[in-house]
Amino acid sequence: MARCRVYQMADGSVRVTKADYAQKDYVLPGEAEAAFYARLFSTALAKGESPTGVPFVEVDDAAVPWHTKAMGFREAWRMTPAGCEVDIPVCRLLRLAQIRTARDARFARYDAEWMKAMGEGDTGRAAAVDALRRVLRDVPQVATVALVDRATPVAIAAYEPVWPVQP
Numbered sequence: 001m002a003r004c005r006v007y008q009m010a011d012g013s014v015r016v017t018k019a020d021y022a023q024k025d026y027v028l029p030g031e032a033e034a035a036f037y038a039r040l041f042s043t044a045l046a047k048g049e050s051p052t053g054v055p056f057v058e059v060d061d062a063a064v065p066w067h068t069k070a071m072g073f074r075e076a077w078r079m080t081p082a083g084c085e086v087d088i089p090v091c092r093l094l095r096l097a098q099i100r101t102a103r104d105a106r107f108a109r110y111d112a113e114w115m116k117a118m119g120e121g122d123t124g125r126a127a128a129v130d131a132l133r134r135v136l137r138d139v140p141q142v143a144t145v146a147l148v149d150r151a152t153p154v155a156i157a158a159y160e161p162v163w164p165v166q167p
Contacts, residue, residue, distance in 0.1 A: 002018055002019065002060070002061035003018075003019050003037050003058060003059070003060060003061065004016050004017065004018045004019070004058070004059055004060070004061055004063070004064050004083070005017045005041055005050065005056045005057070005058050005059075006056060006057050006058075006059060006063075006064065006079050006083050006084045007050065007051050007054050007055070007056040007079070008054060008055045008056070008079040009051065009054060010054070012078070013075065013077075014077040014078060014079050014084055015050075015051055016064055016077075016084065017041060017044050017049060017050045018061065018064075019036075019037055019040040019041060019044075026040065037058070041058075055079070056079075057079065057080075057081060057082075057083060059082065059083035059084070060083075063082055063083025063084060064077075064083055064084045065077065065084060065085065065086050065153070067153075068086050068091075068153040071091075071153055071154075071156075071157040072094055072095075072098060072157070073086060073090075073091045073094055073153050073156075073157070075090065075094060076088075076090035076091045076094060076153075086153050088151060088152075088153070088156070091153050091156045091157075092144075092147045092148075092150070092156055095143075095147060095156050095157065095159065096140060096143055096144060096147070099139060099140060099143050099161055100140055103136055103139050103140065103161075106136055106163065107133065107136055110129050110132055110133050110136065111133070113125075113129050114126055114129040114130060114133065117129060128166075129166075131164075132164040132166065135164040136163075136164060139161050139163070142161060142162075143159065143161050146159055146161075147159055
């Protein structure tokens with residue numbers, strides 16, 4: 001089983017150094033598992049791959065929420081005595097940032113369409129596009145309310161706002 005050191009950085013973030021005993025290439029003949037990990041972590045420190053002078057816990061790989069990294073929630077990891085956990089309120093804020101980024105891209109398209117309609121004197125089309133832009137403005141507020149009830153990283157990542165659709 002792999003072992004990890006979870007470091008608590010001064011800014012509240014977490015850094016993880018992982019060592020895998022299953023990688024027999026790195027195990028010296030007759031070396032005990034504990035000695036292997038001590039050597040690997042010492043080497044990582046010497047190479048500058050691990051921070052020095054900061055608190056850490058050494059845990060099994062299973063105590064690190066690796067699955068949330070792909071969701072964009074790596075910045076929500078926090079050190080605990082048992083290893084690492086995900087700060088759910090921070091996950092919500094990160095998901096809102098993702099939603100705002102997606103909304104801004106849609107705004108750019110609608111803004112261009114609105115400008116084109118106004119340039120052509122098509123006030124009806126401009127009004128329709130403006131209505132879509134108003135809905136887009138509300139997406140973060142609606143998402144904030146919807147995310148309050150979601151208590152896991154998976155549920156938070158699964159939330160997708162209702163985007164306005166052009167007629």
